[in-house]
Amino acid sequence: MTAFNALMAYQRETSALAQIAGRLGWDQETVMPRGAAAQRGTEMAAIQSVLHARRSAPEVGDWLAKAEAPDAAGQAQLREIRRAFDRARKVPGDLAKRLAQVTSEAQGKWAAARAEEDIAAFLPVLAEVVALKREEGAALAAGGDVYDAMLDDYEPGITAAEIAALFNAMRPRLVELRAAVLEKPAPAGVSGTFDAEVQMRLARRVAQVFGYDLNRGRLDKAVHPFSSGSGSDVRITTRTSLTDPFNCLYSTIHETGHAAYEQGIDPAYALTPLGQGASMGVHESQSRIYENQLGRSRAFTGWLFDEMRGLFGAFGIADADAFYAAVNRVHKGYIRTEADEVQYNLHIMLRFDLERALMAGDLLPGDLEAAWNDRFAADFGYAVDKPSNGCLQDVHWSVGLFGYFPTYALGNVYAGCLYQALRAAVPGLDDQLAAGDTLGATRWLRENLQRHGGLHLPRETIERAAGAAVSEQPLLDYLEAKFGALYRL
Amino acid sequence: MTAFNALMAYQRETSALAQIAGRLGWDQETVMPRGAAAQRGTEMAAIQSVLHARRSAPEVGDWLAKAEAPDAAGQAQLREIRRAFDRARKVPGDLAKRLAQVTSEAQGKWAAARAEEDIAAFLPVLAEVVALKREEGAALAAGGDVYDAMLDDYEPGITAAEIAALFNAMRPRLVELRAAVLEKPAPAGVSGTFDAEVQMRLARRVAQVFGYDLNRGRLDKAVHPFSSGSGSDVRITTRTSLTDPFNCLYSTIHETGHAAYEQGIDPAYALTPLGQGASMGVHESQSRIYENQLGRSRAFTGWLFDEMRGLFGAFGIADADAFYAAVNRVHKGYIRTEADEVQYNLHIMLRFDLERALMAGDLLPGDLEAAWNDRFAADFGYAVDKPSNGCLQDVHWSVGLFGYFPTYALGNVYAGCLYQALRAAVPGLDDQLAAGDTLGATRWLRENLQRHGGLHLPRETIERAAGAAVSEQPLLDYLEAKFGALYRL
Numbered sequence: 001m002t003a004f005n006a007l008m009a010y011q012r013e014t015s016a017l018a019q020i021a022g023r024l025g026w027d028q029e030t031v032m033p034r035g036a037a038a039q040r041g042t043e044m045a046a047i048q049s050v051l052h053a054r055r056s057a058p059e060v061g062d063w064l065a066k067a068e069a070p071d072a073a074g075q076a077q078l079r080e081i082r083r084a085f086d087r088a089r090k091v092p093g094d095l096a097k098r099l100a101q102v103t104s105e106a107q108g109k110w111a112a113a114r115a116e117e118d119i120a121a122f123l124p125v126l127a128e129v130v131a132l133k134r135e136e137g138a139a140l141a142a143g144g145d146v147y148d149a150m151l152d153d154y155e156p157g158i159t160a161a162e163i164a165a166l167f168n169a170m171r172p173r174l175v176e177l178r179a180a181v182l183e184k185p186a187p188a189g190v191s192g193t194f195d196a197e198v199q200m201r202l203a204r205r206v207a208q209v210f211g212y213d214l215n216r217g218r219l220d221k222a223v224h225p226f227s228s229g230s231g232s233d234v235r236i237t238t239r240t241s242l243t244d245p246f247n248c249l250y251s252t253i254h255e256t257g258h259a260a261y262e263q264g265i266d267p268a269y270a271l272t273p274l275g276q277g278a279s280m281g282v283h284e285s286q287s288r289i290y291e292n293q294l295g296r297s298r299a300f301t302g303w304l305f306d307e308m309r310g311l312f313g314a315f316g317i318a319d320a321d322a323f324y325a326a327v328n329r330v331h332k333g334y335i336r337t338e339a340d341e342v343q344y345n346l347h348i349m350l351r352f353d354l355e356r357a358l359m360a361g362d363l364l365p366g367d368l369e370a371a372w373n374d375r376f377a378a379d380f381g382y383a384v385d386k387p388s389n390g391c392l393q394d395v396h397w398s399v400g401l402f403g404y405f406p407t408y409a410l411g412n413v414y415a416g417c418l419y420q421a422l423r424a425a426v427p428g429l430d431d432q433l434a435a436g437d438t439l440g441a442t443r444w445l446r447e448n449l450q451r452h453g454g455l456h457l458p459r460e461t462i463e464r465a466a467g468a469a470v471s472e473q474p475l476l477d478y479l480e481a482k483f484g485a486l487y488r489l
Numbered sequence: 490m491t492a493f494n495a496l497m498a499y500q501r502e503t504s505a506l507a508q509i510a511g512r513l514g515w516d517q518e519t520v521m522p523r524g525a526a527a528q529r530g531t532e533m534a535a536i537q538s539v540l541h542a543r544r545s546a547p548e549v550g551d552w553l554a555k556a557e558a559p560d561a562a563g564q565a566q567l568r569e570i571r572r573a574f575d576r577a578r579k580v581p582g583d584l585a586k587r588l589a590q591v592t593s594e595a596q597g598k599w600a601a602a603r604a605e606e607d608i609a610a611f612l613p614v615l616a617e618v619v620a621l622k623r624e625e626g627a628a629l630a631a632g633g634d635v636y637d638a639m640l641d642d643y644e645p646g647i648t649a650a651e652i653a654a655l656f657n658a659m660r661p662r663l664v665e666l667r668a669a670v671l672e673k674p675a676p677a678g679v680s681g682t683f684d685a686e687v688q689m690r691l692a693r694r695v696a697q698v699f700g701y702d703l704n705r706g707r708l709d710k711a712v713h714p715f716s717s718g719s720g721s722d723v724r725i726t727t728r729t730s731l732t733d734p735f736n737c738l739y740s741t742i743h744e745t746g747h748a749a750y751e752q753g754i755d756p757a758y759a760l761t762p763l764g765q766g767a768s769m770g771v772h773e774s775q776s777r778i779y780e781n782q783l784g785r786s787r788a789f790t791g792w793l794f795d796e797m798r799g800l801f802g803a804f805g806i807a808d809a810d811a812f813y814a815a816v817n818r819v820h821k822g823y824i825r826t827e828a829d830e831v832q833y834n835l836h837i838m839l840r841f842d843l844e845r846a847l848m849a850g851d852l853l854p855g856d857l858e859a860a861w862n863d864r865f866a867a868d869f870g871y872a873v874d875k876p877s878n879g880c881l882q883d884v885h886w887s888v889g890l891f892g893y894f895p896t897y898a899l900g901n902v903y904a905g906c907l908y909q910a911l912r913a914a915v916p917g918l919d920d921q922l923a924a925g926d927t928l929g930a931t932r933w934l935r936e937n938l939q940r941h942g943g944l945h946l947p948r949e950t951i952e953r954a955a956g957a958a959v960s961e962q963p964l965l966d967y968l969e970a971k972f973g974a975l976y977r978l
Binding site: 012013016017019020023024027031032033034035036038039040042043045046047049050213214215216217218231232233235270271 | 501512527529534
C-alpha cells in the first residue's frame with residue numbers, strides 16, 4: 001500500500017470516530033436522560049482523547065512526509081490532514097486537557113451566572129479560559145498573531161486584519177441603514193397562538209421544500225437549534241414558541257441550509273476531511289442564504305403565507321405584503337440570535353473587536369462588561385439593561401470559542417456574493433420561490449458550491465461559485481434595496 | 490501512579506468508549522435515519538477496532554503483570570481486565586476482521602432468507618460463519634473444549650457439560666408438565682384493540698412501578714425490545730401490537746429487569762468492568778424474575794387488570810382470575826420469543842444441542858434444517874411448517890452468537906433460585922404486588938444481587954443472593970405449582 005493510501009485508510013477511521021463524537025453531541029442535546037450528564041462528560045473526553053491521539057500520531061507524520069497525492073482532491077486531503085496534524089502537535093496534551101476541564105466547568109458557571117444576572121460569578125472562570133486560550137493561541141501561532149491562529153480553526157486562510165478591513169467597510173452603510181429603518185414605524189407582527197405540533201409538521205414540510213433529505217437525516221426539537229453530522233447522517237433540530245411561529249420555521253430553514261450543504265457533498269468524500277463544509281463561514285453562507293435571501297424573500301414568503309393561513313387560519317396579518325413585512329421586521333433589541341438582517345452584523349463587529357482585544361491582552365476580563373456596555377450604547381443608541389442582554393448572552397466565550405463569531409458575519413457576506421451570482425444564473429427564481437419551489441436555487445448551490453465540500457479553501461470556495469472576488473458590496477446592496485423598499489426609505 | 494491505578498485509569502477510558510459503542514447501537518435501532526446504515530457500519534467498525542486495540546494493548550499486559558489490587562473489588566477488576574485481554578490477544582486480528590465482515594453480511598442474508606422462507610439462500614454464509622467461529626473457538630480454547638471457550642464470553646466459569654447435566658435434569662419434568670397442561674382447554678385471551686399510545690403510557694408507568702429510573706434512562710419503541718447501556722444512561726425499548734397489549738407490557742417489564750440491574754449497580758463501579766451485569770445468565774435472571782415470577786404472578790396481575798380496565802375499558806376478560814390465566818396462557822407454537830414459561834426452556838435445549846454439535850463439527854450446516862425439524866417434532870409433537878418457524882427464526886447464529894442461547898435458560902434457573910429466597914425474605918410480598926408495589930422485591934434484589942455488578946463470578950453471584958447452590962429444582966417446583974393450580978392438574 002502507498003503511504004497516501006495507508007494515510008487515507010487511517011484517516012477514514014478517524015473521520016468515522018469524529019462522526020461518532022458528533023452523534024454523541026446530538027444525543028446529548030435531544031434524547032439523553034438528564035441524569036446521564038456526568039457520565040457523558042467522561043465518555044466525550046474519552047473519544048476526544050482518542051481523536052487527539054490519532055490526529056497527532058507519529059505515523060501520520062511519517063505518512064505525510066512520504067505521501068504523494070494522485071490528484072487535486074488528494075492534495076486537498078493532505079492539506080487538511082496536515083493542518084489537523086500540525087495543530088494537534090502544537091498544543092501540549094496537558095494544556096488541551098486543562099482547557100477541556102476549565103471550559104466544561106465554565107459553561108456551567110456561565111449558564112448559572114446568566115440565569116442569576118450575576119456577572120461576578122462568571123468573571124473568575126472566564127479569566128481562566130482567556131488565559132488558557134491565550135496560551136493555546138501562542139502555541140498555535142508559533143510567533144505569529146495569536147488571534148489569527150485562532151481564526152484558522154474556523155476559517156482557514158483569513159486574517160484578523162482582513163476581517164477588520166471588511167467590517168470597517170460594512171459598518172457605515174449598516175449604521176446608516178439601521179438608523180433610517182428605525183425611524184420608520186414598525187410593521188405589525190403576528191398575533192394568536194400556534195399549535196406546536198402543527199408548527200413541527202410545517203417545519204418538516206419546509207425543510208423538505210428546501211431539499212433536506214429526511215432519509216439521511218431527521219428533525220427534532222432541542223433547546224437551541226443546530227445541525228450535526230456529515231455524509232448520510234445529518235440531523236437538524238429546531239424549537240417552537242406558541243406565539244412566534246417564525247422562530248421554529250426560520251430556525252428550521254437555517255439549519256436546513258447547513259444540513260443540505262453536508263448532504264450535498266460529493267459522496268466520494270464521505271468520511272474524509274473533504275467530506276464536510278469548507279469552513280464555518282462557508283457553512284454559514286449556506287444557512288443564511290437559505291434562511292434570508294431565499295426564505296425571507298417576498299416571493300417565498302408569499303407561498304409561506306398561504307401555507308400558514310391554511311394551517312393556522314387568521315393570525316392578524318392582512319395579506320402577503322404585510323406578511324413579508326412581518327417576517328422582515330426590524331426592531332430594537334439586545335440579543336444577537338434574535339437580530340434581523342440589518343442589525344445582525346453590528347452584533348458581530350462588537351464581539352470581534354472585544355474578543356480580539358481579550359486575546360491580545362489589551363482588554364482584561366474584569367473590564368469586559370464595561371467595554372461591552374459602552375460599545376453597545378455607542379452602536380445601538382441605548383443602554384444594556386442586564387448582563388443576560390449584554391456580555392452574558394452568548395455561550396461561546398465560556399467554552400473557549402474565540403475567533404468563531406466573525407464567521408457568522410463572513411457567512412452573511414459570502415451569502416451576499418452567492419446570491420448575486422445565483423440571481424444571474426437562475427432567471428425565473430422569484431416565480432419558482434413564489435410557488436414554493438427552491439430547486440432552481442438549491443441545485444445551483446449544490447452544483448457550484450456544496451458538492452465540493454472541503455476541496456478548496458473557504459475564500460476560493462466562495463469565489464469559484466460566485467465568479468467574483470469576495471466583497472461586502474453585494475450584501476450591502478441587497479440589504480439597502482430590500483429594506484429600502486420595505487420601509488419606503 | 491501505581492500500575493493498578495494506571496491500568497484502571499486506562500480501563501475507565503476503554504469502558505467509556507464501550508458505552509459509546511453501545512449508545513450507537515441504541516441509536517441504530519431507534520432513531521437512525523434509514524439511509525445512514527452503510528456509514529454506520531463503518532463507524533461501528535472504527536470504534537470496535539479502537540476497543541480491540543485498547544483491550545489487547547501491550548501496556549495492559551505490562552500493567553497486569555505488575556498490578557497489585559488493593560482489595561477484593563480490585564482483584565475482581567484485574568480478573569475481568571485479564572479475561573478481556575487474554576481473549577483479545579488470542580484471536581488474531583485478521584480473523585476478528587473476517588468474522589465482523591462475514592457476520593454483518595450473514596445477518597442481512599438471514600433476514601432476507603427468513604422473509605423469503607428460503608433456507609438455501611442462507612446456508613452458504615452460515616457455513617462460513619460456522620467455520621470462522623470454530624476457528625475462533627479453537628484459538629480461544631487453546632487445546633480445551635471449543636464450545637466451553639465460547640460459553641466463557643457470555644457465562645464465565647460454566648461448562649457445556651454442566652449445562653447439559655442441568656438441562657437433562659430439567660427436561661423430563663418440563664416435558665411432563667407441558668403435556669399435562671396442553672391436554673386441558675386453553676383459557677380465553679383478550680379481545681378488541683388497544684391504542685398504542687395508551688399502551689406506551691401504561692408501559693412507562695409499569696417500568697417505573699418496577700423501579701426503572703427514567704432520569705437515568707428512557708423508554709422508546711423499536712422493532713425488537715432491548716436494554717442497553719450501563720451506569721447513569723440505561724435505555725430500554727419495547728413495541729406495541731394493537732391486538733396484544735401483553736407484548737408491549739411484558740417486554741417492558743422484561744427489559745426493565747435488565748435495566749434495573751444496570752441502574753442498581755454500585756456507582757463506585759461505573760465505567761469499570763464491574764460496572765455491568767455479571768453475565769448474560771445473571772442478567773436474564775433479573776429480566777425473567779421481573780417479567781415472570783413477579784410480573785405474571787396472580788398478585789401483580791390483579792393490580793394490572795384494574796389498571797388496564799381503567800385505561801382500555803372491557804376487553805373480553807371477566808375478572809382478575811381470568812386475566813391471570815390469560816397472561817399465563819400456554820399454547821402450541823413454534824417461536825421461542827413467544828413461548829410461555831412452561832415451554833421456553835425446551836426451545837433453548839433444542840438450540841443448545843444443535844449449536845454444540847455445529848461447533849464440534851458433528852452437525853454440518855447443510856444438515857441443520859433436518860436436525861432442527863426432527864428434534865422439534867420429537868420435543869413438541871408437531872412438525873415445523875416453514876423455515877421462519879424453524880431454524881430461521883432467530884438472528885443469533887447469523888451474527889456468530891454461539892454459546893449465547895443457554896444463558897436464557899440459565900437465567901430462568903437462576904430466577905427460580907432467587908425467587909425462592911426472595912419469598913422467604915419478604916413475607917408480605919403478595920400483598921405488596923397486589924397493590925402494585927414491587928419495592929419489597931426489587932429492593933431485596935438490589936441489595937442482594939444487583940449492586941454487586943460484576944464483582945463475583947456468575948454462579949457465585951446467584952448463590953450469594955439465593956443462599957443456596959444453583960439448582961433447577963426451585964424453578965421446576967415453582968412452574969409445577971403455578972401451572973398445576975392454573976390448569977387444575
